[in-house]
Amino acid sequence: MKKRGFIGPLGDDIPSIFPIVLGIVVFMGTIVYANGAYNARNADLHLRKTALELSYMATEKGTLSTQEFQDLCDKSFKPYASHAGTNFAIVFKRHCSKIDLFNKNPFYSNYSGNAGLCTNAAFKSPLINSTPSMTPDVGTAIADEVKDAVVLNYPIAVNCPEENSATLGLGVINVIVWQK
Amino acid sequence: MRGQAAIFDGIMFLMLVSFSMAMVFTFLNTYGIAQDNVIRSSHTLNYMQSVMKSIYLIDASTLAQADSNAGDCTKGDCQNETGVYGEDMNCSQLASWQVSVGDVVKKDLVDGRLDDKFGTNGAEAPGKTALRCLFREVMKPFRQAGYNYFVEVLDPDNIRPIQSWTTGVTSYSRPRAELAYPAPWVTDTGTGYAGVYSCEDPHINATALLAVSTPFRVQPPGKDDAAYEKDCGGEDTIENYAWPKGSSCPGPTGVINPLGYQLRVCVWPA
Numbered sequence: 001m002k003k004r005g006f007i008g009p010l011g012d013d014i015p016s017i018f019p020i021v022l023g024i025v026v027f028m029g030t031i032v033y034a035n036g037a038y039n040a041r042n043a044d045l046h047l048r049k050t051a052l053e054l055s056y057m058a059t060e061k062g063t064l065s066t067q068e069f070q071d072l073c074d075k076s077f078k079p080y081a082s083h084a085g086t087n088f089a090i091v092f093k094r095h096c097s098k099i100d101l102f103n104k105n106p107f108y109s110n111y112s113g114n115a116g117l118c119t120n121a122a123f124k125s126p127l128i129n130s131t132p133s134m135t136p137d138v139g140t141a142i143a144d145e146v147k148d149a150v151v152l153n154y155p156i157a158v159n160c161p162e163e164n165s166a167t168l169g170l171g172v173i174n175v176i177v178w179q180k
Numbered sequence: 181m182r183g184q185a186a187i188f189d190g191i192m193f194l195m196l197v198s199f200s201m202a203m204v205f206t207f208l209n210t211y212g213i214a215q216d217n218v219i220r221s222s223h224t225l226n227y228m229q230s231v232m233k234s235i236y237l238i239d240a241s242t243l244a245q246a247d248s249n250a251g252d253c254t255k256g257d258c259q260n261e262t263g264v265y266g267e268d269m270n271c272s273q274l275a276s277w278q279v280s281v282g283d284v285v286k287k288d289l290v291d292g293r294l295d296d297k298f299g300t301n302g303a304e305a306p307g308k309t310a311l312r313c314l315f316r317e318v319m320k321p322f323r324q325a326g327y328n329y330f331v332e333v334l335d336p337d338n339i340r341p342i343q344s345w346t347t348g349v350t351s352y353s354r355p356r357a358e359l360a361y362p363a364p365w366v367t368d369t370g371t372g373y374a375g376v377y378s379c380e381d382p383h384i385n386a387t388a389l390l391a392v393s394t395p396f397r398v399q400p401p402g403k404d405d406a407a408y409e410k411d412c413g414g415e416d417t418i419e420n421y422a423w424p425k426g427s428s429c430p431g432p433t434g435v436i437n438p439l440g441y442q443l444r445v446c447v448w449p450a
Binding site: 015024030048049063099154156160167 | 197208219223238241242280
């Protein structure tokens, strides 16, 4: 005896398969998207926390000499960034009479006189190196090579007008952190 | 009937999926906001700490070139901010002050007023100018990020700005502010916030305001200082709250302890 309209135990559920498959696809897509967004947010927070920790170390005393900066670089900045698994560059600028933030790029301003650079990254540009006597465009060069970086800027007192001067003047610390 | 039931199952499943998606997106929208706020506040606090340290460390004479009309735009050094700070901040007068900005401010504040001089007709002590020139420089990154700032001194007895102080009056007093703490203020608000006289000013959106205070101890004049004699003689030389604790006319006796002023910096989105 044949039942009317009955096309088998699976065939009878064919109309429901479309919304079920659609639901599964959309749900899986949502989970994948959410996972990506969650990881991206965590990575961003991690970068910013690392930048903040590095800036705490750099600004703790409120004043730095080039030698103190290099000591901090070797004993604090590099080990911490290595532990955190991030790239970083800390640029130490001596401005003295006025902070030159309005000319060229406002976040990677040029600087006058000697400064310091501490980084664990390998830059393509030969202009960037870790010697104290950097060329004036180092900040801009770092900006050109780094993508999606967290940048924090802080004022700091530096010996002015030269490293051996007894007077303290205006300086700036740029903390730049980005993913490896 | 079976076909209809199956479609109903499918639609129910879709609804369940929609509900789950809504929950996932709600979580994503709120996740990290608290951490984000904490990190922002930490950065602001660290910045303010750096600024306050710079007050004690930076030599006032190095700020002599930090004027609102500094730089020559035709030579690629455009730092003109006369629209924000006025035509002349008079930073050049700091050239001979080879002490820290904090020392100049304390010298200015001995009489209880931040007005660039000691007493009403007294000696030059450009504490306010030094503070304005310093803040013009050290707040540049923050200003570029879209914030305004205001700096004021809180009196030693109450957590109130000295420009608001009036005997027996506890609320903010604009006339008193204009008298006790004459313009220009230590701020970048310029023409945009011409009516701002304090961090407590109602022109500022208080919900977005962040204020940081730091202790700023100032030693009152010695007990034989002529300022006390003048003050008791009728001249308005030293504000009441700037007198040493427990002393009265004709002058203090015994040990004079420093007064616990506070410097307060407030920032808010422009």
